[in-house]
Amino acid sequence: MIFTTLDVWRDEHVGWLVFDRPDRGNAMDATMLNDLEAAWQELDRDPEVRVIVNTGNGDAFQTGLDVAQLASDKDALREQSRRTKRAELKLTAWHNRVWKPVIAAVNGVCAGGGLHFVADADIVIASSSATFLDPHVSIGQVTASEAIALVRKSPMEAICRMAFMGRHERMSAERARELGILSEVVEPALLRDRARQLAATVARNSPAAMAATKRALWGALELGLTDACRAGAQELISMWGHPDQAEGPAAWAEKREPQWATTST
Amino acid sequence: MGGEARAAVGDYQHLIVERHGPVGWLINNRPEQLNAMNAHMRGEFADAWLELDADPDVRVIVHTGNGRAFQTGVDVAEIASDGVGMQRYRQSVEDFDLHFTSWHQHVWKPVITAVNGICAGGAFHWVADADIVICSSDAQFFDPHVSIGQVVSIEAIGLMRKMPVEAVMRMAFVGRHERMSAARAYELGMVSEVVDPPDRLRDRAQALGETIARNSPAAMAATKRALWGALEVGLTDACRAGAAELVSMWGHPDQAEGPAAFADKREPDWQRQESARR
Numbered sequence: 001m002i003f004t005t006l007d008v009w010r011d012e013h014v015g016w017l018v019f020d021r022p023d024r025g026n027a028m029d030a031t032m033l034n035d036l037e038a039a040w041q042e043l044d045r046d047p048e049v050r051v052i053v054n055t056g057n058g059d060a061f062q063t064g065l066d067v068a069q070l071a072s073d074k075d076a077l078r079e080q081s082r083r084t085k086r087a088e089l090k091l092t093a094w095h096n097r098v099w100k101p102v103i104a105a106v107n108g109v110c111a112g113g114g115l116h117f118v119a120d121a122d123i124v125i126a127s128s129s130a131t132f133l134d135p136h137v138s139i140g141q142v143t144a145s146e147a148i149a150l151v152r153k154s155p156m157e158a159i160c161r162m163a164f165m166g167r168h169e170r171m172s173a174e175r176a177r178e179l180g181i182l183s184e185v186v187e188p189a190l191l192r193d194r195a196r197q198l199a200a201t202v203a204r205n206s207p208a209a210m211a212a213t214k215r216a217l218w219g220a221l222e223l224g225l226t227d228a229c230r231a232g233a234q235e236l237i238s239m240w241g242h243p244d245q246a247e248g249p250a251a252w253a254e255k256r257e258p259q260w261a262t263t264s265t
Numbered sequence: 266m267g268g269e270a271r272a273a274v275g276d277y278q279h280l281i282v283e284r285h286g287p288v289g290w291l292i293n294n295r296p297e298q299l300n301a302m303n304a305h306m307r308g309e310f311a312d313a314w315l316e317l318d319a320d321p322d323v324r325v326i327v328h329t330g331n332g333r334a335f336q337t338g339v340d341v342a343e344i345a346s347d348g349v350g351m352q353r354y355r356q357s358v359e360d361f362d363l364h365f366t367s368w369h370q371h372v373w374k375p376v377i378t379a380v381n382g383i384c385a386g387g388a389f390h391w392v393a394d395a396d397i398v399i400c401s402s403d404a405q406f407f408d409p410h411v412s413i414g415q416v417v418s419i420e421a422i423g424l425m426r427k428m429p430v431e432a433v434m435r436m437a438f439v440g441r442h443e444r445m446s447a448a449r450a451y452e453l454g455m456v457s458e459v460v461d462p463p464d465r466l467r468d469r470a471q472a473l474g475e476t477i478a479r480n481s482p483a484a485m486a487a488t489k490r491a492l493w494g495a496l497e498v499g500l501t502d503a504c505r506a507g508a509a510e511l512v513s514m515w516g517h518p519d520q521a522e523g524p525a526a527f528a529d530k531r532e533p534d535w536q537r538q539e540s541a542r543r
């Protein structure tokens with residue numbers, strides 16, 4: 001499928017979902033909001049795609065809702081307003097129940113609603129030029145679900161500080177790495193290469209085992225520890241007897257790459 | 266170190282259980298197999314935690330390993346070779362009826378995991394379920410489960426409550442193809458201390474254990490119940506349950522002894538905890 005606001009393609013086992021409104025800081029207008037849902041589903045359905053990289057074209061990674069459109073054409077965003085009210089957003093892999101690993105490669109500024117894509121990724125790397133801020137309260141908006149997810153995943157003070165400093169302060173990529181919001185900072189020119197490399201590495205692992213792992217770990221954010229472990233145990237058992245569980249150790253013993261069963265989630 | 270003779274200790278094949286002063290030691294001892302856990306060792310863990318927990322002279326427990334690995338998860342050779350595979354664990358996993366960590370065994374004494382060398386896959390159970398984690402400077406952390414077609418679940422779920430999640434997910438999905446260093450584990454707060462050179466790890470763990478043992482055992486048990494219990498529920502409910510643990514110590518002799526010893530500039534003489542078990 002061709003999208004006007006996203007570049008979406010597959011390269012070997014790696015699916016790419018790239019924000020493509022570079023002259024608007026990759027802000028999400030009504031078209032992009034629709035495109036995102038379709039793009040995640042397309043990549044999720046393709047059994048050749050084992051891991052997805054999410055990045056942006058231009059100087060920005062993602063700067064949230066297109067405020068210009070919000071100001072000029074409220075009707076265009078009516079459907080999204082309804083979804084926001086019902087907590088039924090379909091922006092991210094998590095919203096769209098994509099159980100393939102997702103790597104966010106933050107190529108520049110990541111602001112406001114752009115933080116959804118950091119919060120909802122499994123692995124996050126960033127260019128050394130990336131910055132993080134949450135300007136919601138500076139324009140009279142509330143910060144909610146993206147910060148709520150980040151609070152589950154990273155030290156809370158840093159997230160609260162971003163929420164309350166608004167547009168008046170930016171967090172550097174290096175500080176985000178220190179805090180464990182992301183795991184790697186790369187030279188700007190090398191970001192995509194590194195993302196491709198990392199994705200290719202992840203793609204060497206069993207797709208079925210990764211999908212069950214992802215369900216177990218994200219599901220754990222919903223529950224208390226013991227209940228989460230109980231639910232996680234069911235995901236663990238779900239793989240027992242799967243062909244990948246014989247193939248993995250066999251390939252390891254024979255020092256070759258495993259031939260994983262194809263899977264669709 | 267040393268101390269008086271104690272009650273008979275269990276006879277273990279794959280673990281070593283020792284006492285040095287107030288510190289109980291649980292040492293993984295299958296160094297040839299990188300301390301991988303076979304079915305027998307799994308049973309021994311259950312007994313060893315209970316033995317140390319029941320001993321009132323043990324106030325804090327250190328868990329480490331012999332050889333170049335701390336632990337490397339389940340013994341894949343046993344799984345692959347005897348035709349039973351993971352099925353032997355099906356019922357216990359299905360019921361989440363596990364007994365190989367201190368958390369599984371409801372041990373309310375402080376537990377220090379001292380990671381020596383390699384810590385892979387299922388080894389994270391003992392990182393996740395310890396109260397304090399230190400490691401040697403040559404420690405390496407990775408989770409190869411998905412690289413051999415296995416799911417990462419319970420140990421990562423525990424870790425995710427205790428440290429930045431992205432790092433846990435990255436280890437889960439990169440599998441055996443990347444290792445986390447001791448320095449990064451320290452930055453992320455997965456461990457609180459990196460001991461260098463590595464051969465000082467046990468001395469440091471003993472010293473840390475002796476420091477912790479200077480605190481009120483009863484207050485530490487209630488504290489541990491409050492903090493681990495908080496991982497089960499929402500914030501307000503956790504504070505409510507924590508308040509009940511707080512109040513449970515009011516009137517305990519340690520609450521008079523603590524301030525008195527402080528005023529007298531002497532070590533407190535804490536009440537012996539015959540059993541912290543509940």
